[in-house]
């Protein structure tokens with residue numbers, strides 16, 4: 214175990230990539246980077262990280278920010294619950310921990326959006342606590358190193374991986390050790406074609422010895438994304454367009470054009486009239502088709518039929534939304550919105566010739 218740790222640490226100190234969050238020990242900055250890096254590639258996260266810290270340089274700045282401002286800086290990164298949780302957790306840190314992020318895993322995990330992985334990362338990297346982390350990269354490296362041939366999605370395998378990671382973190386420099394495992398997974402022990410001849414821990418590695426590194430980790434195939442049909446419309450009244458804000462779910466707090474999902478047996482234009490009546494209280498006649506936008510979420514693949522409607526009748530009554538604005542169409546882009554709404558706005562505001 215000692216020589217394995219030493220090999221990882223020596224390799225990491227020479228080979229680690231220069232990333233902005235590796236030049237700080239500020240727990241707040243490390244927390245922001247870890248929140249962004251979940252589900253996001255390093256190269257994508259870097260400019261967001263820099264903009265976020267410039268706009269909200271510490272816990273108090275984030276705690277007192279308007280949610281719309283936080284979402285606007287986050288816009289484009291996806292998984293918006295991360296941004297909402299960051300702000301909610303910052304408010305708790307100010308209220309309960311005097312504005313200082315705690316260093317122990319139990320307190321960290323009591324905060325919104327901080328799970329086992331993020332708590333371990335903050336505790337070990339920012340506070341040098343001997344806490345493990347297991348993300349996709351670490352799970353792959355440990356499966357190969359230890360020759361774990363059980364499905365990594367199974368609870369017993371997950372427990373085993375966390376135990377292996379905990380054993381490794383129980384030595385000097387646990388923060389660097391954890392980052393070494395992650396870095397090795399990202400740059401050497403890659404999912405396909407791992408570079409075993411260049412690997413600092415090859416002599417400890419069971420999969421390398423057995424020649425089946427690429428077959429590990431074993432994982433059951435994820436279910437294919439569920440196809441979903443939906444409608445949305447640019448609804449115009451006296452030259453202004455209706456935008457609505459989601460009240461719940463993954464996209465809560467973000468603005469979009471009104472609409473909703475429907476079952477495949479309905480016609481899209483009929484589904485749109487129904488969705489507008491039920492969800493925003495407006496009646497429209499003769500919606501005009503603007504096109505179709507396709508968008509992939511993690512578990513769903515969406516086909517969104519987009520329309521333009523003018524002169525709706527009725528008063529706005531919201532269901533499933535908690536705010537609305539009538540705005541000049543070209544100002545819609547300034548509201549915090551997700552990647553799907555960006556595609557929809559591109560289509561209705563800049564229609565193809």
Ligand code: SF4
Pocket residue numbers: 354357358401402403407408409412413414415416418419420421426
């Ligand atoms: S020897 Fe190969 S399979 Fe084993 S940890 Fe290193 S890169 Fe991964």
